Amino acid sequence: MSNNKLQQMVFEAGVVGAGGAGFPTHVKINTNADIIIVNGAECEPLTKVDQQLMATKTQEILEALRAVMLSCNASEAYIALKPKYKEAILAVEQLLQQYDNMKLSILRDVYPAGDEQILVYDITGKIVPEGGIPLMVGVIVINVETLFNIYNAMHSLPVTDKFVTIAGEVHNPITVNVPIGTPVADVIALAGGPTVASFGIINGGPMMGKLVQYSQAVVTKTTKSLIILPLQHRLISERQERASLAVKRGKASCCQCQECTDMCPRHLIGHSIEPHKTIRAVSYGTADDVNAITTAFLCSECGVCDLYACPLGLSPRRINIEIKKEFIKKGFKNPHHNANLTANPYRDGRLIPIDRLIMRLGIKQYDKAMPLTAKEYNINRVAIPLRQSAGDAAIPIIKVGEFVEKGQLIASVPIDKLGANLHASISGMIESVGQEIVIKGTK
16 A cells, blocks of 8 residues: 555544554654554553454554555564563464564563653664654554554544543443543443542553543543542642642752662663753752753653652652743753664663552552453543644534534544544534534434
8 A cells, every 4th residue: 555545544534643642643654664663562550452452453453554564665563562461462473474574572561661762772772862753763653553543544434432441449440442522421430430439530541641630521532541549549649739849849859869860761771861960950050051951851751750760759750841841932942862872781670560660659459450342332422622633733624503423524634734633423413613522412
């Protein structure tokens, strides 16, 4: 399949990265690359979607991978999984001989194995330059669920649904497939509802996920998991702390032990970020150490520094985030683009085993089976945000009172703009059009 043809189908279907920032996939595959890496690492604890799809939608994913390889002229592909994903590994092994130049790559069960720059280094030995992307070393990294959506796009099926794992304090932890725009409260109800009266909800993994409101949040194209935890749980209370207070605590209490730097995943592959120096520069106003401040741009916000490394529970990550916000507000761009980097010789000894991370985070009791159900759910009302990806928001092409069918295009972006089309995730009447499109179902 030609690059232009696949790109057009993926664009029309509104495919974006099925996690993280949701980068539009038609842009990512509009290039040539030497290697395609399928990211099935399931980087964070309590997330299950990618390993489950790899085990149950194997043929579809491998077909999409072959199409991407041909489109991008890639000579080889690696399917990255962890050894504990036994069902997914078996499913891939049974079909892999049908496909040329695809290999299974078994990763170590460490965090953050699914960070795309870490993934590139672990599989290829190449280090992505500071502030760069994998393509700069000839690699494209694509998430498992994104490949499944590419397969659907190849068969004229747009992105209308999302696989979501519901974990934590719910009666029936489970992975479901629901229409995009489904209220988070309705999704949690599918897992039997919360088991505690007062709780917080993390959209994403326990390390990098964000707090969302029970009564307001909806499922988007990038929602991967919803973790329900007691309101007093560390992972909830720390996220509720004001950023300004986190900065003040760092300035007041940092003892410069350097643990945050020693454990920083990006530092360990040779990037010049050193979080302890950033805190020192902020604390003492050492303007002469400009690099210590500007390397905040290199922070991937993985959470290792504050949720695992720091013995005082300080948050270099929050400080880096605030610095980046100020720089962006003032139009200042990342000045760090070092290449030809060398990984830290002690890196292997500083990798974080997932089991140890789970214990440290206090979520061991929630690390259990969350089976993928094939059940179809009747969701009667959805609110589809116009911005669900990196780039521009989609522009509505429908009006209040119109009837739409599931899969119908309801908001679009020009193909020369960065963004993604949106489609009706249920059939029904357009109830309102604003920053989101609300559809009231017919059933």
